[in-house]
Structure formats: C-alpha cells, structure tokens
Amino acid sequence: MRRAFALAALALALAPAPAAAHPIGFGLLTLREGDEGEGAEAELRLSGAPEEALGVRVRFPPACAPDGEPSVRVAPTGVDRRWRLGCARLEGPIALERLPAGLEVQLVVLRRGGEREGARLDARAPSHDLGAPPAGVFAAYLGLGVEHILFGPDHLLFVLGLVLLVWRTARTPRRRARDLLAAVTAFTLGHSLTLGLAALGLLALPIAAVEACIALSILALAVELGGSWEDAPTWTRRRPGLVAAAFGLLHGLGFASALEAVGLPRGALLEALLAFNLGVELGQLAFVGAALLALGLLARRVPAARLARLGAYAIGVPAAYWLLTRLATLG
Template structure:
C-alpha cells in the first residue's frame, strides 16, 4: 500500500513538472491593458493592448457605451507579444465619470485587465478588472488604497503564474536542508530581486527582456545540476553558500519581475505606492508557495518514507526541474535569435 501511494505521488509530481513545458514565456498570464487619457473637454485618447500567445490574440473585445463615438478611428499595431489599438473618442460634456466599459469575452479567460484613467485636472484611477466581473465603472479617482490593491493583486498573480520563478524557489528548498539557512537564503533572494525590480521599473537600469528570460531559465538549470551534485555527495557551491547564490540569481530574477511591471505601467503620481504594493504582492505569493511546498514535504514525512526513496524522489524532481529549465532556455534563446 505504501509503495502504491509513492507511485501515485511520483506520477503526480512528474505531471505537475510537465505542466509549465507548454510553449510559453516566463509569465504566461500577462494582463490586458486599457489606458484612458483625457486630452480635452469630453475627449479621451484610448490605448487598448491585448496579449498574444502563439500568434493568437486574446479573445477579448472592448465595448464602449453607445453614446460614445470616435473622433479618430482605431489604429492597430501588432507587436511580438501583444496587439495595440489607439483611438480618440468623444463622450460629450458630461465626461466619462459614471460610464461603464465592458470587456466582452474576458469571462472565458484567466486574464485580468488593468485599467488606468488620467484626467486633465490631474486626478487618476487604476483598476484591476477580473473575468468574474468583466467591466469597469469609470470614476474620477479611486485613491491610493485602490491603486495599492490593484498592484498587490497583480503581484500575487504574477508570481503564482510565473513558473520559472517558482521552480527556482523549489530548487532552493530542495538543496538547503537547514531551516534557518533556508530562511536566510530565501531572504537573500527576496532582497536581491526587490533591488533590481525597483531599479529597472524606475528606469535606473535597463536590460533587454529576451536575454534576461533566457538567463533566468539557465539559472534554474544550473540550480538543478547543483541539487544533483549534492545528491551524489560532490562539492556544491550552492550547498556551501546558498544565500550568496540566491542573492546573485535574485538580481537576475528581479529584472524578470520588472519586465512584467513595466508592461502594465505605473500610475503617474502613485509610483511609490504601486511599486511597493506590487513587490509586496510578489513576496506574498512567494511565501504562499514556500509554505505549500514545506507543508507537502512535512505531510510526506508522516508516511515515514525510507531515506533511499526520499533521495530518489529528490533526484527525479531535480531532473524534472532541469528538463523544464533546459526546454525554456532553448526556446527563449531560439526566439531571441529569431
């Protein structure tokens, strides 16, 4: 009975590891984005960006109120990862306040829409629209708490759907056996990616996204090889200095987080709040994953699995992480040179 449970657990582990191997980039679920800027009395400029995956546009259509008409017809521009449409609308003297904008088809996806509204008087709002409620009621300003809530939520979703970052954290958990050292290691990783996330988002440093994504995949592959070295009893830099390795690679992963935040943009006037909230959201999601993995490992100990079986499970997991990381590295390197 015990071996049967082990076989089932192993099969589930392998299936879970293979999920991220679908052709995708680091952050599979990027939000759609709607920016509304008031350019004159009753006139607004709209920028509507929908993500593309494998050449297919997200099946979401922007629906404006019937009384709104175009001043400048929509102009579309296809980018490598999204389709951008720009237009100018006239809503009359009453303005957009109180109007409802719908996102038809959003309820059939797992993607959110980030909506930013900027008025001529300087008031602004930022709202995160979810598939369960695919519309937004425009207000003149939602205040800093609403901005913080929107970016906190997006930070959590970004890390939980960022499989490459989660696999790196999983690798750290597998290679560091001491709980105290593991906490120091995760803290180093958190501190490092917080630094580069802030610097890159604020424009202090700029590194092209494609090389960063490829290097992130390579960092996971190197970490998987370090796990296997430790399993064989060979010297391992990560096992000896896990916090230093986590800090170094954390700087790289922070650039990956920044690319997602730059994609959705920061609300003018609320940059510190949005940046802090997004970073906190990333940490909340990371801690949730950390706690879930440790909880599963603690539960597995209740079955009193023999040491040899536990070592084999660690080895299989390390190979699974390495295979996924190698696949990502080749895919992203190929896409970069293409």
C-alpha cells in the same frame, strides 16, 4: 543525469507546437493622451482566436467617443485594434463588453505629463473610472504581487529548487531551518533591489535576455540537485544564500516587467511599489510553507537523495524548455 536533461530538452524543443488559434488568454488596452490640441489614441490587443477576440467591445467615456471605425489587424494569434478618440484628456468610465470568462486585460493609461495609470479588467470587473483618485492602491497592488508570484511558474520553480537544495544539504532540522531562512531572505533582498530600481526607472535591461537568464538560473539549480553528492560539496551547496541573492537580482527584473505592464499610480508610487513587493513576499512564503509541508510528508517514505533527483527533473525539464524558447526569441 546531464544526458537525461539534454534528451528531455531536445524532446521538448522538437515537439510540435500547439495550434496558433487558441482561446483568448491575455489582453492589453493602452490609452495615450494626445499633445495639446490633438486627440487621444486607444489600442486593444487580444491574443487568441480572431473570431473570439473581435467579439470584445470597448465602451469609451462619453466625452471620448471614437472618430470613426478602428483600424483592425488580424493575425492567427490574435487581433489588434486602434482608435482615434475625440478628446485630449482621458477621463470618465471605460468598460469592456462581452469579455470571455478567464480573460484578463491589462489597462494602461499613458498621460501627457508622463503619469501612468493602470488597472486590470475581467468579466467580473470589466470597467474602470479614468482619472479617479487612486483608492485602495495598497490592497490592489498587494493582491497583484501575490497573484504574480503564485501564477509565475518560473519564479516558483526557482524557489522550489532553493528549498530542495537546502533540504538535501542540511543534516539537522535546525540547520535546515537556518539555511532556508538565509537563502529565502537573500533571494528576497536580491529581487527587491532590482524590482525597486527598475520600477523607478533607474535600471533597464532587455526583458527577453532577462527571461532567458531566469530560465538558466532554474536549470543551474536543477543541475546541482541532480549532480553527485559524494564528491566535495560545490560552492552553490556551501553558499546557497549568495547564489539566491545573485539570481534574485535577475528575478527582480522579471517582477518589474509585470509591474510595468500595469503601471504605477503617480500619486502613490512608493505605496504601490511597497505593496506589490510585499505581495510577492507573502505569496513566496505561502509557497515555501506548502513545499516544506509536502517534503516533510514525502521524506517519511522517499529517501532524500531520490527526492533531490525527482526535484531536479521536475524543475530542470521545464527550465530547459524555457531556456531554449527564450533564447530563440533573442535571435
């Protein structure tokens, strides 16, 4: 089993990388207020083919017109543009024009006193009113939390690994339900703790190292699932809740990095943090429910041992690839 994982990881590592120029998929628009007497700055970074990225236009607030043309840095993987603005205070409507479908741009406003403001812009909602009171904060950050967990494949694969581990270990439906509830709750407590500490600025670790450790946590579950079940049960199989809590601490730092990119409204910081965390939990519960339903249907035709092996490959191969690529960024 370990040899199969190694071969799969090696094949992925040696596979040719896709072409660098690809359709736009992500963007970041950062606005920084200047010191007293100085103008604000704006920076727009878009990944993807340069010709498509250069087509996106920024419509600044009327009182913050740019002081001339932007400086432009074009790379094969995207475009970076910077402006000096004729205002010190960032207020009024800002919009992105000619946004391609499917592109999301994170707007981050860094104010002079340290306050942060954030929003997501896309083709359906391309504008934001800078300085407006934070209306609908709870709903906005709740949706952001749900979206982050459901579109975060590494976090989902870890949860799937937990579900499979408990499914394979527990012998009765009652024991299975009890152990799964304990494991998911422990994972929730773990990542809620570090998410809160990191979001409040009380804990900070290099995100590249955190992402590599998250991939390692998934790979560890895959090895457990694919290992021999005839020997004495390992500590992970005996105490899945403790393992889930420990690895949850890592995943919470990953959630915090996504939240940092958007920012927390200063006047509703705790409300936004609570809503984001609740959104993550709702998305996680929805995924666990879907996974249990699928396993219940598959278990009628596929033996539990075979399901565990298939699950080990399903989560282990991408985890090995992520680990290799993320370790490469540390060098």
